Amino acid sequence: xxxxxFLQPLVQSLKLTTNGSDCPAKxxxxxxxxxxxxxxxxxxxCEYNCPIGIPVxxxxxxxxxxxxxxxxTCGQCVNVCPRGTLRWETKTHTLIxxxxxxxxxxxxxxxxxxxxxxx
Amino acid sequence: MIHYLIVxxxxxxxxxxxxxRNRDPQGVITIVTAESCLMYSRPGLAYVLLKEISxxxxxxxxxxxxxxxxxxxxxxxxxxxxxxxxQVTLENQQTLPYDRLxxxxxxxxxxxxxxxxxxxGVVYLDTLEGTKDLLRQAKRGRRAVVIGGGITALEMTExxxxxxxxxxxxxxxxxxxxxxxxxxxxxxxxxxxxxxxVNIHYNTEVAEILGDRRxxxxxxxxxxNDEEFKCDLVGIGIGVRPQxxxxxxxxxxxxxxxLVNEFMESNVPNVYAAGDCAQVYDRWTQQHMLDILWPSAxxxxxxxxxxxxxxxxxxIKGSPFNSCLLFGLHIATIGQINPRRDKPxxxxxxxxxxxVIQHLSRGSSEVWFTQxxxxxSAWSEDGHNTxxxxxxxxxxxxxxxxxxxxxxxxxxxxxxxxxxxHDLIPYLHEGGxxxxxxxxxxxxxxxxxxxxxxx
Numbered sequence: 090x091x092x093x094x095f096l097q098p099l100v101q102s103l104k105l106t107t108n109g110s111d112c113p114a115k116x117x118x119x120x121x122x123x124x125x126x127x128x129x130x131x132x133x134x135c136e137y138n139c140p141i142g143i144p145v146x147x148x149x150x151x152x153x154x155x156x157x158x159x160x161x162t163c164g165q166c167v168n169v170c171p172r173g174t175l176r177w178e179t180k181t182h183t184l185i186x187x188x189x190x191x192x193x194x195x196x197x198x199x200x201x202x203x204x205x206x207x208x
Numbered sequence: 209m210i211h212y213l214i215v216x217x218x219x220x221x222x223x224x225x226x227x228x229r230n231r232d233p234q235g236v237i238t239i240v241t242a243e244s245c246l247m248y249s250r251p252g253l254a255y256v257l258l259k260e261i262s263x264x265x266x267x268x269x270x271x272x273x274x275x276x277x278x279x280x281x282x283x284x285x286x287x288x289x290x291x292x293x294x295q296v297t298l299e300n301q302q303t304l305p306y307d308r309l310x311x312x313x314x315x316x317x318x319x320x321x322x323x324x325x326x327x328x329g330v331v332y333l334d335t336l337e338g339t340k341d342l343l344r345q346a347k348r349g350r351r352a353v354v355i356g357g358g359i360t361a362l363e364m365t366e367x368x369x370x371x372x373x374x375x376x377x378x379x380x381x382x383x384x385x386x387x388x389x390x391x392x393x394x395x396x397x398x399x400x401x402x403x404x405x406v407n408i409h410y411n412t413e414v415a416e417i418l419g420d421r422r423x424x425x426x427x428x429x430x431x432x433n434d435e436e437f438k439c440d441l442v443g444i445g446i447g448v449r450p451q452x453x454x455x456x457x458x459x460x461x462x463x464x465x466x467l468v469n470e471f472m473e474s475n476v477p478n479v480y481a482a483g484d485c486a487q488v489y490d491r492w493t494q495q496h497m498l499d500i501l502w503p504s505a506x507x508x509x510x511x512x513x514x515x516x517x518x519x520x521x522x523x524i525k526g527s528p529f530n531s532c533l534l535f536g537l538h539i540a541t542i543g544q545i546n547p548r549r550d551k552p553x554x555x556x557x558x559x560x561x562x563x564v565i566q567h568l569s570r571g572s573s574e575v576w577f578t579q580x581x582x583x584x585s586a587w588s589e590d591g592h593n594t595x596x597x598x599x600x601x602x603x604x605x606x607x608x609x610x611x612x613x614x615x616x617x618x619x620x621x622x623x624x625x626x627x628x629x630h631d632l633i634p635y636l637h638e639g640g641x642x643x644x645x646x647x648x649x650x651x652x653x654x655x656x657x658x659x660x661x662x663x
Contacts, residue, residue, distance in 0.1 A: 132252025
């Protein structure tokens, strides 16, 4: 499908990255920090290391992107997280993610029916 | 107005309270805790020991949170449960009635099974108080011995070494984290541990902890071969036990922990259990399994909360997952990954494995130590990045990822959602870089198919 061919690079750029690899080298870049609530153990290293004091742990607990206008996008929290909970998301896929929101709230998140394994 | 009583102020209890408050604004919610502090992140204690965060920072819920959710917190251990009158008596003689009871008391470190376990200098990485004590003692400590085979012992070893204590790690067997790692994986971790100045003693077992002349401080340990080893700190990380004192003399059914059905109910009406003290049905092993994992506790707490407010919802236990950072090495563990029978079996002459693991360490799951029959495994190694997959039939059932974590989340998705990988299997068995490439391609394809399907 030609549409899929067109979308492929965009979708590939959505793939998860672990600690630090795609972090901005210097502050003030376009993008935001996105947590994976399944990996978070709420240890608080992220907000301890945040130079602005943004409650990153709360965002991670709720599973929503860190959309704080005070965020200087320094990438500290992404680098220090010992469990690879946080990742850096660039402006491009922020646009896509907002257009097609996925389930985010772990509290309200309804577990999908999983097909029973054929035995 | 329903009285919800939650025993335990950990991940499961607090998540359940939050879910209940979201669904039932009128109900009375009380959390009973044996500890004097607010809810904290137990996995975070390892980072407190590494001094990456302060002990205060690990507190995950502030008093405002309890006030905002109108949750009453009582600091007193629950002592007695009367299921006929539906009451719980606390140590301070207070009696709390309930309409719905959630037991989420979790697990506590197994105490040292040697003489001298009471001495000053015997430390645990289990509670916030214990960790603070451990930090204080490590300041003055010179030489430490850590005993245990799981994550907690390794975290304690790393923390002690970080605090400038000469650290010796005693291992009963000949392989690091032998329940989970195969030989190559253990070698990698060993290398990292040597970089952190940890001395590893294989096949060493402690027989007794020796006290000083007055008998109140640790002076060393006596080994099984009668050698004495001087030290002033002994870290115990031999595992945890679910806390079952409260339910011991009640009709509540227990196996290794409280048995619950898919609605997180025990066999007694209005009594639910979640977290480290609950044994939940696992669809891979088809048994009730115990997870000592933060994400599992959260998911179980959420399910229990929903069912307690009357919203019947079956909980489907996911594939147990943990990612950790030990000595600077990223390790992700998913599903059934017991390495013991990786070598081809020779005419059924394999040793019988014990069914139940005696000591389950914090941050692990019983499911990890199991194996499906029949199964095959695939292996890829590239310097310090390894990938081990366990395949049963057309499905992936387990994976262990060390180093590069880019495939950890895709693997978890594939295992959790039981995606058929029939066409991929020949490529996986090739191993090496072909394995990683084909897996990445498979994942990209899967992601694209999902993006193409309208939600």
